[in-house]
Amino acid sequence: MRVQAGLVILIYVFVISYLHKVWEQKGIIMNIGLNLKIGGAAGQGLQTTGMVLAKTLKKSGFHVFSTQYYLSRVRGGHNTFQIRISDSPVLAMTENVDLLLALDSESIEQHLSELGDGVVVADADVIDIKGSVDSIFHVPMLKIARDVCGDRIYSNSVSMGAVVGLLCLELRGIEQVLKKTFKKKGDEVVKKNIDAVRAGYAYVKENYPGGCKFSLADPGEIEDMMLINGNDAVGLGALAAGVQFLAAYPMTPSTGVMTYVATNADNFGVVVEQAEDEIAALNMVLGASFAGARSMTTTSGGGFSLMAEALGLAGITETPAVIFLAQRPGPATGLPTMTEQGDLLFALHAAQGEFPRCILAPGTAEECFYMTADAFNIADEYQIPVIIMSDQYLADSLFTCPRFDASNVEVERHLLSDQELRSKGEEYRRYKLTPWGISPRALPGQGGVLVVADSDEHDESGHINEEPENRIKMNDKRMNKLEMLRKEMPVAKLYGNPDASLTLIGWGSVYGPLVEVVDILSSQGKSVNCIHFTHIHPLPVEATIKLLSKAQKIVCVENNSTGQFSRFLKADAGISVTENVLRYDGKPFSPGYVIDALKKKEVI
Amino acid sequence: MVSIEDYGNFETAWCPGCGNFGILKALKQALVNLGRSPHEVLIASGIGQSSKLPHYLKCNTFNGLHGRSLPPATGAKVANHELTVIAVTGDGDCYGEGGNHFLHTVRRNPDITMIVHDNQIYGLTKGQASPTSEVGMRTKIQAHGVFNMPLNPLSLAISMDCSFVSRGYAGNIPHLAKLIEKGIQHKGLSLVDVLQPCVSFNKLNTFKWYSERVYEMEDPGYELNDRVRAFEKSLEWGDRIPLGVFYVNEKPSFEEHLDVLATGPLYRNAAKTDAVNELIDGFV
Numbered sequence: 001m002r003v004q005a006g007l008v009i010l011i012y013v014f015v016i017s018y019l020h021k022v023w024e025q026k027g028i029i030m031n032i033g034l035n036l037k038i039g040g041a042a043g044q045g046l047q048t049t050g051m052v053l054a055k056t057l058k059k060s061g062f063h064v065f066s067t068q069y070y071l072s073r074v075r076g077g078h079n080t081f082q083i084r085i086s087d088s089p090v091l092a093m094t095e096n097v098d099l100l101l102a103l104d105s106e107s108i109e110q111h112l113s114e115l116g117d118g119v120v121v122a123d124a125d126v127i128d129i130k131g132s133v134d135s136i137f138h139v140p141m142l143k144i145a146r147d148v149c150g151d152r153i154y155s156n157s158v159s160m161g162a163v164v165g166l167l168c169l170e171l172r173g174i175e176q177v178l179k180k181t182f183k184k185k186g187d188e189v190v191k192k193n194i195d196a197v198r199a200g201y202a203y204v205k206e207n208y209p210g211g212c213k214f215s216l217a218d219p220g221e222i223e224d225m226m227l228i229n230g231n232d233a234v235g236l237g238a239l240a241a242g243v244q245f246l247a248a249y250p251m252t253p254s255t256g257v258m259t260y261v262a263t264n265a266d267n268f269g270v271v272v273e274q275a276e277d278e279i280a281a282l283n284m285v286l287g288a289s290f291a292g293a294r295s296m297t298t299t300s301g302g303g304f305s306l307m308a309e310a311l312g313l314a315g316i317t318e319t320p321a322v323i324f325l326a327q328r329p330g331p332a333t334g335l336p337t338m339t340e341q342g343d344l345l346f347a348l349h350a351a352q353g354e355f356p357r358c359i360l361a362p363g364t365a366e367e368c369f370y371m372t373a374d375a376f377n378i379a380d381e382y383q384i385p386v387i388i389m390s391d392q393y394l395a396d397s398l399f400t401c402p403r404f405d406a407s408n409v410e411v412e413r414h415l416l417s418d419q420e421l422r423s424k425g426e427e428y429r430r431y432k433l434t435p436w437g438i439s440p441r442a443l444p445g446q447g448g449v450l451v452v453a454d455s456d457e458h459d460e461s462g463h464i465n466e467e468p469e470n471r472i473k474m475n476d477k478r479m480n481k482l483e484m485l486r487k488e489m490p491v492a493k494l495y496g497n498p499d500a501s502l503t504l505i506g507w508g509s510v511y512g513p514l515v516e517v518v519d520i521l522s523s524q525g526k527s528v529n530c531i532h533f534t535h536i537h538p539l540p541v542e543a544t545i546k547l548l549s550k551a552q553k554i555v556c557v558e559n560n561s562t563g564q565f566s567r568f569l570k571a572d573a574g575i576s577v578t579e580n581v582l583r584y585d586g587k588p589f590s591p592g593y594v595i596d597a598l599k600k601k602e603v604i
Numbered sequence: 605m606v607s608i609e610d611y612g613n614f615e616t617a618w619c620p621g622c623g624n625f626g627i628l629k630a631l632k633q634a635l636v637n638l639g640r641s642p643h644e645v646l647i648a649s650g651i652g653q654s655s656k657l658p659h660y661l662k663c664n665t666f667n668g669l670h671g672r673s674l675p676p677a678t679g680a681k682v683a684n685h686e687l688t689v690i691a692v693t694g695d696g697d698c699y700g701e702g703g704n705h706f707l708h709t710v711r712r713n714p715d716i717t718m719i720v721h722d723n724q725i726y727g728l729t730k731g732q733a734s735p736t737s738e739v740g741m742r743t744k745i746q747a748h749g750v751f752n753m754p755l756n757p758l759s760l761a762i763s764m765d766c767s768f769v770s771r772g773y774a775g776n777i778p779h780l781a782k783l784i785e786k787g788i789q790h791k792g793l794s795l796v797d798v799l800q801p802c803v804s805f806n807k808l809n810t811f812k813w814y815s816e817r818v819y820e821m822e823d824p825g826y827e828l829n830d831r832v833r834a835f836e837k838s839l840e841w842g843d844r845i846p847l848g849v850f851y852v853n854e855k856p857s858f859e860e861h862l863d864v865l866a867t868g869p870l871y872r873n874a875a876k877t878d879a880v881n882e883l884i885d886g887f888v
Contacts, residue, residue, distance in 0.1 A: 226884065227887060264883065271864060279705075280705055286666075288870075445646070455667055
């Protein structure tokens with residue numbers, strides 16, 4: 001099998017290098033790219049293996065983009081960790097796989113068809129490989145782990161060494177990553193991992209000397225780039241904004257943010273409380289915020305459903321709150337570990353009655369960081385709930401992006417100072433009517449004043465008032481804040497040729513796939529651009545109409561089955577899209593999926 | 605010196621003769637006895653006739669959602685533990701709609717005093733059974749009489765090791781004021797369940813009915829931290845209904861577990877930009 005495989009590789013290398021030249025000339029390939037997929041059952045160490053490889057590749061100077069696909073179970077099932085690398089920025093996944101590291105036989109059965117000309121790395125001593133598969137590089141990971149480290153748990157590290165060897169990278173990068181990853185576990189563990197990696201590396205060098213098919217020259221480390229997933233970026237953004245209190249109930253795929261903040265809580269003076277349910281979580285957040293703490297909660301659709309009434313409470317009591325909503329396919333339990341953008345219209349309309357709210361939808365890790373920080377400022381300035389909408393894809397994907405800078409985050413609390421409060425010379429009224437609708441905010445216990453908040457309709461002092469005239473005044477006051485905020489909301493961003501004949505639009509996590517679609521189609525001579533929305537509600541209507549006025553044909557790309565953003569755009573801005581490209585099988589868009597759909601709909 | 609007058613006098617939306625008046629009076633008296641000024645006090649309430657109480661005295665108020673007085677009270681106490689936080693709620697609000705929060709707030713043990721106006725009926729919605737209504741009570745909804753077993757708040761709280769468990773009576777204001785005072789002084793969650801006649805809708809548990817049955821426990825006859833004896837005592841109901849402190853277990857409050865509060869109220873903590881940038885370095 002080995003000889004056969006070697007021969008196939010040689011032919012492959014020849015053919016592929018020729019094809020690369022042709023494709024490059026035709027503009028099909030814009031950069032050197034490679035897809036690795038690690039497949040296995042939950043509990044096999046997929047996460048660590050994937051993270052170490054992703055970090056190593058990033059350290060070697062590549063732009064890395066990584067996604068995870070997992071089922072709702074702690075053990076077993078079939079999960080994958082996919083890593084795409086390139087010498088230029090990448091923000092989306094593609095379907096084809098160049099190198100499959102198979103930790104179980106199901107990985108081979110499920111993903112062999114994605115391989116094309118790619119190869120599989122597997123331990124044939126351990127997993128049952130049915131039939132003859134020419135493109136398999138057998139690496140006796142378990143045996144090497146036992147021989148070299150005396151313990152089978154190092155077999156994943158052997159596999160990592162084999163992958164690094166087959167990619168023709170140097171060992172230096174992975175050794176640095178392993179040292180950092182296992183530092184807390186002690187020198188012995190670090191050493192054994194490094195020994196295992198070296199042994200795996202040596203094995204492929206010796207047994208597959210021609211196996212260095214991808215010939216990736218180390219581009220050298222790119223400076224000041226981070227490798228981070230969406231959830232960690234949101235957590236960092238919250239810390240940068242000076243979050244003081246986080247109450248939440250764990251729910252996939254939002255839990256990462258809660259965990260990240262909790263891990264750092266002691267060092268940052270934050271209290272994280274796991275509430276008994278999401279109703280308690282948001283109500284606690286509102287109590288804490290009322291008493292002056294910058295507060296947030298994190299959840300997914302099911303938990304957000306339970307929060308609906310408290311969302312309205314934030315609205316009528318004008319209590320700032322940041323709600324991180326990481327979507328997954330519903331309804332009810334739905335597909336708990338997969339992705340969808342199915343909660344937009346729900347987030348826009350959740351809770352009875354009418355009140356101002358803000359909805360932000362970052363599309364990259366960088367936007368997750370800065371927009372989360374901004375969400376706190378918006379919440380405090382307008383005294384409203386701000387919902388940050390992410391999804392499983394954005395939450396769990398690893399992005400290579402420029403280093404964030406917390407110094408660029410301003411903390412704007414918009415609270416009355418003690419001095420301002422003293423100089424007022426009148427009784428403090430929490431809901432004082434002002435021309436702009438925002439009432440100066442004091443905190444309970446501050447300056448001897450009384451702060452009264454009420455879920456009933458209330459007068460300026462905060463006490464129950466059911467008079468029709470007062471109702472109109474208070475309703476207008478609250479809704480006026482929405483119009484004030486609308487003026488501050490930045491318009492969507494255009495990517496590509498402003499005069500293109502086809503405009504793709506999308507919101508939130510579809511940014512990466514959209515941009516790549518524009519790049520690919522443009523390189524094929526097609527006239528395409530895209531417009532990506534991050535500041536969803538309140539929509540800056542006039543600026544949006546102006547931006548889209550040049551668009552000749554608009555196709556909206558979103559991860560749901562009913563085109564929620566298209567409907568929102570029609571309702572709020574009166575803009576109609578020509579077509580929708582929708583996906584609702586629980587998976588994110590790849591550029592290829594979008595292009596195929598556009599072709600099927602005869603848009604291109 | 606703080607006086608009763610500092611807490612103001614307001615027109616209420618309660619029925620004349622309502623037990624709520626006694627509770628309001630006792631609460632004001634307790635706060636004055638403790639020398640707390642209105643601006644040092646935060647009352648979080650839910651929805652129901654009881655939960656209107658903070659509108660009828662001067663204090664900081666968070667009058668939130670039905671069943672949800674405890675979560676905002678907890679959040680506020682964590683944000684600024686210098687405030688005296690009181691949760692005012694009722695039998696429907698606290699033991700029905702917000703039952704889950706009651707259980708978990710007992711576990712959490714924040715330094716909050718819960719005053720539960722327990723009138724064994726729904727007043728705001730005009731006379732339906734509550735979680736504490738007696739078996740057999742007929743209402744327009746429970747036309748054949750209540751057959752669900754009533755919830756015993758004291759037994760439940762003691763079984764969960766609530767750190768301060770007591771019962772007062774709206775018809776005995778001095779005794780109730782003293783109980784509330786003790787509850788506020790106690791570090792940790794204090795339950796003050798208050799028997800409160802509803803003159804409009806509860807024709808069974810009237811002032812007369814309660815007055816014939818309640819008695820003050822001078823000394824319960826056991827150590828207050830004896831959980832089993834306290835539980836046994838809490839089962840006494842019927843011809844004789846004991847009032848007073850049933851159970852006290854001094855243990856660290858929720859806030860005392862939170863090291864970050866040791867240096868001062870949470871809301872005063874500043875963002876740590878440099879430390880965030882250090883975390884960011886870890887991702888480079």
